[in-house]
Amino acid sequence: MIKKLFLFPVQMGWLIFSRAVTLLLLPVSGVVWLCRLVGHYPKFRIADRVVLMTKPSGFSYSIHGPDVARRMVSGEHVLFLIASWRYDFNPEVEKLWRDIKDIEVVFIPRLLFVRQLSEKGRMILPFLKPHDSMVQWLTRRFVRLVGREGVRFQSLMDLYDEMVEAHTDSTSDSKLWGKDYAIFTSYADMLMRRSVPPLRLPVDIRNDFERKFHEAWHASGYKEKPKLCCLYLRCEKPFSKIARLRNGSELSSVLPAIRLLNAAGYQVALTGDREMSPEIRQEFGGGLIDDVTINSDRNIYQLYAASEADFFMGNNGGGVTLPTSNGIPCLFIDWFPVVYGFNHSWLYFKSAIYKDGSPVPYDRVLEEHAFDFTCSFGTLSHITEEEIAEAVEFFLQDLKKMDAPDPHADVAALIPDGPFRRSGARISPAWVRRNVPEQGVPLGTGKPV
Numbered sequence: 511m512i513k514k515l516f517l518f519p520v521q522m523g524w525l526i527f528s529r530a531v532t533l534l535l536l537p538v539s540g541v542v543w544l545c546r547l548v549g550h551y552p553k554f555r556i557a558d559r560v561v562l563m564t565k566p567s568g569f570s571y572s573i574h575g576p577d578v579a580r581r582m583v584s585g586e587h588v589l590f591l592i593a594s595w596r597y598d599f600n601p602e603v604e605k606l607w608r609d610i611k612d613i614e615v616v617f618i619p620r621l622l623f624v625r626q627l628s629e630k631g632r633m634i635l636p637f638l639k640p641h642d643s644m645v646q647w648l649t650r651r652f653v654r655l656v657g658r659e660g661v662r663f664q665s666l667m668d669l670y671d672e673m674v675e676a677h678t679d680s681t682s683d684s685k686l687w688g689k690d691y692a693i694f695t696s697y698a699d700m701l702m703r704r705s706v707p708p709l710r711l712p713v714d715i716r717n718d719f720e721r722k723f724h725e726a727w728h729a730s731g732y733k734e735k736p737k738l739c740c741l742y743l744r745c746e747k748p749f750s751k752i753a754r755l756r757n758g759s760e761l762s763s764v765l766p767a768i769r770l771l772n773a774a775g776y777q778v779a780l781t782g783d784r785e786m787s788p789e790i791r792q793e794f795g796g797g798l799i800d801d802v803t804i805n806s807d808r809n810i811y812q813l814y815a816a817s818e819a820d821f822f823m824g825n826n827g828g829g830v831t832l833p834t835s836n837g838i839p840c841l842f843i844d845w846f847p848v849v850y851g852f853n854h855s856w857l858y859f860k861s862a863i864y865k866d867g868s869p870v871p872y873d874r875v876l877e878e879h880a881f882d883f884t885c886s887f888g889t890l891s892h893i894t895e896e897e898i899a900e901a902v903e904f905f906l907q908d909l910k911k912m913d914a915p916d917p918h919a920d921v922a923a924l925i926p927d928g929p930f931r932r933s934g935a936r937i938s939p940a941w942v943r944r945n946v947p948e949q950g951v952p953l954g955t956g957k958p959v
Contacts, residue, residue: 528635528637531635531636532635532636532637532640533636535621535623535635535636536636536640536641536644538621539620539621539622539636539641539644539645540644540645540648542621543618543620543621543644543645543648543649544648544652546618546619547618547648547649547652550589550616550618551656553589553614553616554589554652554653554656554657554661555656555657555658556587556658557587557588557589557614557653557657557658557661558586558587558588558658558660558661558662559579559583559586559587559588559589559661559662559663559664560588560589560590560591560649560653560657560661560662560663560664561575561576561579561588561589561590561591561663561664561665561666561668561669562591562593562645562646562649562663562664562665562666563575563590563591563592563593563665563666564593564642564645564646564665564666565642565666565667566666566667567593567598568598568599568828569598569599569600569603569828569831570827570828570831571666572592572594572599572600572603572615572617573603573606573709573831573832573835574697574831574835575590575592575666575669576588576590576607576613576615577706577709577835578669578670578673578697578700579613579669580610580612580613580706581700581704581706582669582672582673582676582700582704583612585612586612587612587613587614588612588613588614589613589614589616590613590614590615590616591616591618591649592615592616592617592618593618593620593642593645594617594618594619594620595619595620595622595624596624597624597626597632599617600809600812600813601617601809602807602809602810602813603615603617603813604616604617605711605712605715605810605813606709606710606711606813606817606832607709608712609710609712610707610709620641620642620645622634622635622636622638622641623635646665649663650663670689670693670696673693673696673697673700674689674692674693674696676696677695677696677699691928694850694929695928695929695932698851698852698853698929698932698933699929699932699933701834701835701837701852701853701933702853702932702933702934705837708817708835708836708837709817709832709835709836710817710818711810711813711814711817715810715814716814716818719804719806719810719811719814719818720818722804722805722806723736723738723777723779723799723804724736725796725804726777726795726796726799726803726804727777727796727797728796729795729796730794730795730796730797732772732775732777732796732797734775736775736776736777737775737776737777737820738776738777738779738815738818738819738820739771739776739777739778739779739819739820739821739822739823740779740781740815740816740819740821740822740823740824740833740838741764741768741778741779741780741781741782741823741824742781742782742816742822742823742824742825742827742829742830743758743759743761743764743780743781743782743783743784743824743825744756744757744758744782744783744824744825744826744827744829745757745758745782745783745784746783746827755846755847755883755884755885755890756825756826756827756846757825757827757844758782758784758824758825758843758844758892759844759892759893760784761780761784761785761786761790762790762895763892763893763894763895763898764843764895764898765790765895766895766896766898766899767823767895767898767899767901767902768794768797768798770899770902770903770906771902771906772794772797772798774906776820777796777797777798777799778794778797778798778799779799779800779811779815779819780798780799780800781800781811781812781815781816781824781829782824782825782827782829785800786798786800786802791803812829813832816829816832816833817832817833817836819833819838820838820839821838821839821840821841821905821909822834822838822839822840822841823840823841823842823843823902823905824840824842824843825842825843825844825845826842826845826846826847826850830842830852834852834853834855837853837854838854839854839855839856839909839912840852840854840855840856841855841856841858841901841902841905841938842855842856842857842858843858843893843898843901844858844860844892844893845857845858845859845860846859846860846885846890847880847881847882847883848875848876848879848880848925848930849880849881849925849926849928849929849930850928850929850930851929851930851931851933851935852929852933852935853933853934853935854912854934855933855935855936856901856904856905856908856935856936856937856938857930857935857936857937857938857941858893858897858898858901858937858938858940858941859875859937859941860890860891860892860893861890861891861892861893862875862879862885862887862888862889862890863888863889863890863891864887864888865887865888865889866888870887870888872921872945872946872947873924875945876921876922876924876925877924877925877926880925880926880928880930881926881928897940897941897944900940900943900944901938901940901941903940904938904939904940905938905940908936908939916936917939918936918937918939918942921937921942921946922935922936922937
């Protein structure tokens with residue numbers, strides 16, 4: 511009671527202060543936003559369609575959104591505006607789109623004062639919701655004022671709605687499972703049906719990074735030209751439990767698999783949220799690298815590794831967007847939820863455990879709990895280092911025969927209709943071997959998520 515009495519005047523003071531500051535700063539932010547739009551006036555003059563991304567936001571959507579636009583729109587020049595800030599974005603993404611015909615991607619920084627309070631939240635002034643409503647209104651009217659006749663303005667969600675409506679199955683998915691799932695399903699289907707050139711950095715940047723990668727590889731005594739594996743390990747700490755369920759395990763769990771890859775001629779480029787310890791860095795040398803290894807810009811390094819890899823390995827997060835858009839073969843490890851998947855992808859799911867500690871049978875994981883995005887049945891555990899190494903062994907074999915029929919199609923058929931089924935994704939043979947009882951191999955016992 512005493513604590514509540516003390517907090518009440520503090521909370522009231524913050525409410526009054528924050529709203530007053532928002533009212534004072536919004537006009538300033540609006541003027542700054544318009545000035546930044548004016549700086550791109552020539553691009554507005556030639557655009558047939560202008561798309562503004564405010565929400566959803568972040569790195570993944572800065573690739574996913576423009577990719578949807580270029581696959582959907584034929585014969586139109588698209589100007590894709592990204593309302594950005596210093597969090598959750600890679601500003602070098604613009605470079606991926608420089609050589610792509612009929613689409614321009616431009617980052618427009620928001621004028622906001624942001625302070626990270628904790629892992630659970632940030633203080634943002636002016637408030638983000640009224641700020642973004644304002645810039646939507648201002649941009650729409652700016653487009654009408656300076657754009658060519660017939661120019662069309664959309665928010666990113668308007669564009670997604672158009673994509674979902676074009677896929678009647680996804681429209682029904684939206685009613686059942688929510689808009690985010692319908693967007694994912696529509697996009698997975700679009701990747702299959704509408705091919706486009708891959709997203710790549712400019713050739714001078716690619717050549718420079720290729721040289722640096724190869725120098726690190728050869729400095730560790732390797733003779734042959736390396737193939738490249740992009741390793742993405744997700745470890746975000748958001749407030750949402752659902753988001754945490756997609757995190758991967760520690761880098762140490764992947765080390766046996768990395769040794770296998772090095773022996774097979776693959777250089778592994780670490781991306782995502784995990785860092786290398788000095789001991790790991792010393793042991794692997796140029797066999798396992800990051801931006802520190804080659805003394806490069808971290809943002810460009812991450813884009814190069816994800817867009818130029820011979821294959822991608824990693825968890826379910828923003829890092830999968832670029833390789834899946836480019837059609838790079840993917841081995842997804844510690845994957846959740848089950849129903850998601852992409853073309854040219856092999857999935858090794860997290861271990862599912864009931865609340866009483868017993869393992870969830872494989873058929874119930876695939877069928878009954880495929881849409882269980884909140885893990886209501888109990889908990890998940892990370893797969894073990896042995897399981898990851900075994901998944902890599904099988905995947906390297908499958909890379910040599912990617913067009914061969916799926917030997918475990920009968921098991922995959924248990925997964926209900928959705929992105930996994932529609933994209934032609936496969937279950938890792940290593941997962942089937944360990945989790946389907948007739949295979950005779952005991953379940954893995956990884957660490958809880």
